[in-house]
Amino acid sequence: MIGPLTAIAIFIVIWWVVLFAILPLGQGGGERERPVDGGDWGAPPTHQLKRKFITTTLASLVIWVLVLIVIYFGLIPLPDFPVTSTYVGVQ
Template sequence: MTWFTGVVVYLLIWWMALFAILPFGTRPDAEGDPDAGGWRGAPVAANLGRKAIATTILAAVIWVGIWALVRSDWLSFRSGVFSLPGP
């Protein structure tokens, strides 16, 4: 895996992990006041900084697993079950 491919894979994993982590710990505002800028059902405290850090850590762990899988011979298109028949 080249560095460019690694960065692209990490960013894709990061975005998917972000959308998986966003709902955790979110409590809706039951008494939202539209005149004050709030709305019923909007999160009281989104904690986006904490969720971004958690997403970064989770994405790094998943990326290391994918990198190890790509580097290993367990999943190889050059030899083994997934290889093309030779000439």
């Protein structure tokens, strides 16, 4: 079983990976006008970040629940680490 902090850490990692997968979606590669206000050629005309953050969060929640189900039912076994360990120095 995993603790709540581990579950939250897993969610954060999943959220960032999904964000980078979703960011380029919806960016058309069609013709563009030359930017006149100092903008970059690669900048999208409409970024739609709010929609992308919501989509990222919803997709991450689904993936996170699936990962927790896999861990909970032991479909992928995790190694058992000791709760306390002693450090043995190299001599």
